[in-house]
Amino acid sequence: MKLEVRIERTSAPKVHPPETDLGFGRHFTDHMLLVDFHDGAWSDARVVPYGPLSLDPAAAVLHYGQAMFEGAKAIRGDDGAVRLFRLQRHCERLAQGAPRLCMPSPDPAMLAHAITELVKVEEAWVPRARNTALYIRPTLIATEPFLGVRPANQYLLYVILSPVGSYYGGDTLKPVRIWVETQQTRAAKGGLGAVKAGANYASSLQAAMRAKKDGYDQVLWLDGAKHEMLEEVGTMNLFLVLGDELVTPALGDTILSGVTRDSIITLAKARGIKVTERPLSLAEIVEAHASGKLKEVFGSGTAAVVSPVSELVTADRRMIVGDGVGPIGQSFYDELTAIQRGARRDEHGWLTAL
């Protein structure tokens, strides 16, 4: 299914920020994509000048939080061409998650097509410097003005774009220090953890802020029932190198099925590395650390690609992991970013040209 995308260009284009000072999510491009949903159908896909949305104060999203989003990237390669990384997969995740919030699923192919049209309009906004990207943020919100507690019947799907800088300020990965959170919970069984719902991020903020105040970069999330099992790290999926095995918590309804996670698993298997997706307890990690079996810990996500963990700290122990940036995490970072910028063969069909 393809929805025709109407394009209305801005008459007041912005000055582009310097590529050396992009940061993350601070700058937005000249246009955005809007698609309405009402009377059971998507309509009026349009690229319009970027600007505030007009919402009724009674819009359901503002009261009962029917909201979810995605995060993907367009990358300018060494050859100057712009490529979208696994955009279809990101659109599928949005479509698969929407029913959990009783929201309508956009057709992934339609959404990927409409986003591609938007990125084409904004091609000049895709930065050129190494490790920069154009971050793509699709968002789905309930717009119906109605205060009864029930799923809304009007929605807005919109997509904004943000040129983002190198996550690490260069090619060198910077390890993070992690607080193991045993009080608060990001996601509970039967809840929204597997969906990129805004509510998950609201529930994670307080523990993350407390950890930051105490000198940590992010928190390691454990299961909501007993705080014994490892789930995610900050807003990333978690990987551990245990001996010569790459291990990541098995997916369930408390863990987001990361596109980077899936990419790393695929690359690891292609290299012949043993990869295991299974439940992982904190007790097992403590033991593996004590015995020297815990070689590396890293997070995976669209923004950082790979984020090495140098320390895991609980109320009663501090575990120093390897030398900070481990060779396995670094190698996946190098391989994935090389594929993304077209410097390595895209054997898995992850890239689409504009």
Ligand SMILES: Cc1ncc(COP(=O)(O)O)c(C=O)c1O
């Ligand atoms: C909670 C959470 N887990 C994991 C990820 C990683 O997912 P992806 O690799 O698709 O970006 C994200 C988003 O980046 C996230 O917000």
